[in-house]
Amino acid sequence: MSQPSADADRAVAEQVARARAAQRRFEHAGQDTLDTAAAAAAWAIMEPQRNRLLAELAVRDTGLGNASDKFTKNYRKTPGLMRDLDGVVTTGVVARDEAKGIIEIARAIGVVAAITPSTNPAATPANKIINALKCGNAVIVAPSPKGHSTCARLIGFVHEQFAKAGLDPDLVQMLPAPIDKAATATLMKQCDLVVATGSQSNVRMAYTSGTPAFGVGAGNVAAIVTALADPDAAARKIALSKTFDNATSCSSENSVVIEAPIYERMLEALKRQGGALLDDEQKARLQATMWRDGKLSARCTARLAEEIAREAGLADIAAREPRFLMVEETGYGAGCPFSGEKLAPVLAVYRAREIDEAVRIVEGIYRYMGAGHSVGVHGAGDALAVTLGTQLPVARVIVDQAHCIATGGSFENGLPFSLSMGCGTWGRNNFSTNLNFRQYMNITRVVLPIAEHVPEVDALFEAYFCKVGR
Structure with a gap:
């Protein structure tokens, strides 16, 4: 892997610093603001004219797939994701278990590095951006070199929607061109979480970056x-x-x-x-x-x-x-x-x-x-x-x-809408679900005292003792 130049390293550090400053203000702005940011990013890709432009640009610049199906993919995946997120609480108290005396509080992660492939240069970044924002995070996208122009246009559309909603554009950024592995590796090391979709080399780089990471396995x-x-x-x-x-x-x-x-x-x-x-x-x-x-x-x-x-x-x-x-x-x-x-x-x-x-x-x-x-x-x-x-x-x-x-x-099954599928330890991944909003948050637990209950040893081992004796 090529080593980043001092200038490139400094440029990434400056991006992360801007994202971190914006995120610290954003995460405490309340659920309504988080929901507005997620909706703004979703509408940036869903609006039909923008969607068509992004689909055509993706095929033109990557040479992969066809614009009609990419349009359909963007149009189905994004409303599907928004359906999954509708009404979901992702900040503050999210659960109480009175019997166990546990209160769960959703907390943002910070700055997310989103590594995305050339096969879906608009749909995958959009999915990750929406999930990250819903949970109070900032996100910096590292697109594939071929998908850079499409991703740049997408983020431009996101910023236009942010301007209407009064949101900080530093919450959603992208590595500048030319995209290379050295800059991507630097971003991975400096952010708080890596979500990597694409080549297995990128996934392995994410897992060895020293930063907590979710990466996907190989398809076949x-x-x-x-x-x-x-x-x-x-x-x-x-x-x-x-x-x-x-x-x-x-x-x-x-x-x-x-x-x-x-x-x-x-x-x-x-x-x-x-x-x-x-x-x-x-x-x-x-x-x-x-x-x-x-x-x-x-x-x-x-x-x-x-x-x-x-x-x-x-x-x-x-x-x-x-x-x-x-x-x-x-x-x-x-x-x-x-x-x-x-x-x-x-x-x-x-x-x-x-x-x-x-x-x-x-x-x-x-x-x-x-x-x-x-x-x-x-x-x-x-x-x-x-x-x-x-x-x-x-x-x-x-x-x-x-x-x-x-x-x-799909609208015909209950799986979370996602473009990143975890493959469990079989696929050398640390998760086996569809990547969704739950991977973009921390949970803090308030632990309250409850009445002590110590089980009897004989009761715990009753089945074992009956089966094999003491």
Whole structure:
């Protein structure tokens, strides 16, 4: 990693100092002011003309995804987050437990460093800014170099709303261009909390910065289609998730594991949804194009399936204007790169004799990449869904839903709206929830005296003594 110059180090320190001064005034301004700040940041990205401009700018400057889906993502995620935050108390007394004599007080953290990816250069910063402000914090965003211009425009819009509301613009800042790892590392060390979304190198840097950090794990979602699934319904949801924003989401399916009795019907259903199944020769050509020297090539990242096929020299496939490409796979690991995350509308398809083998295949995939994130399942009852949640190294089991739409919160499920999914210790993370406002606050506990109650030892160990004796 390059070392920051003295000037760059000083510039970051000055930003943090301004943010800290603004935050100290802001955190004690009361819930109404915190709510107003969060709403101002939300409206900055939600207003349709601004939303459209940010979506188009993101695609123009990063070359990733498509503007229509980014517009939709911004428009759904932000009101979803505001729904989650509506009426939530995030400052002062938030809970009382009379029996235990505990009073809980929500406290701000301070200055948050928000590390954000090029795949979502507006939506992810907005989500983190809103959560941080709701809890009385200031935030400094470190965008990806490609996403810098989009993030800068977003923060300009936030400042315009702040001016109307009489709020201090130093509460929301961004590292100045050119963005580099040295400046980002300096910000991480000087702030009070790091929330990191994006590459695993950024997440590791956050965890080793010396500052408390929340970082996300690698995506590589697999979905299981059981013999009881409706092939057409499952294919519609998988196709939507696989193609949304050209598969920029870490929650987009990378593999689908299909039980044998439904395998052929499911393949046909996927083809009806615009999937193109490649033969062995076509698969080899696609693999050679997508991976160079064992590394995923940026030439295929978040591009249309038709463009990827053309890049791989598959003119016949490209001429069919497919929505996504499919390759049949049997293995997993570095020698089978299609078993990993592709960040492209390309889907690996596995056949499983029965559900136990499907689980073993998913376990193998996650040993290679993606442990901790999520698994999708179509055609499962509650019992099977719970079994998957018990056996697989995942923080979420998404049942009968379009995975990338559902995992980050949806109006059709109860998960918090977020663009950052914790993957637990399986994914080398320290949390397994969707990143939400709770990660942006401290809790102080007032501890009052209560009547003493000391349990009897025999009562505590009664079950143990009955089972094995004293």
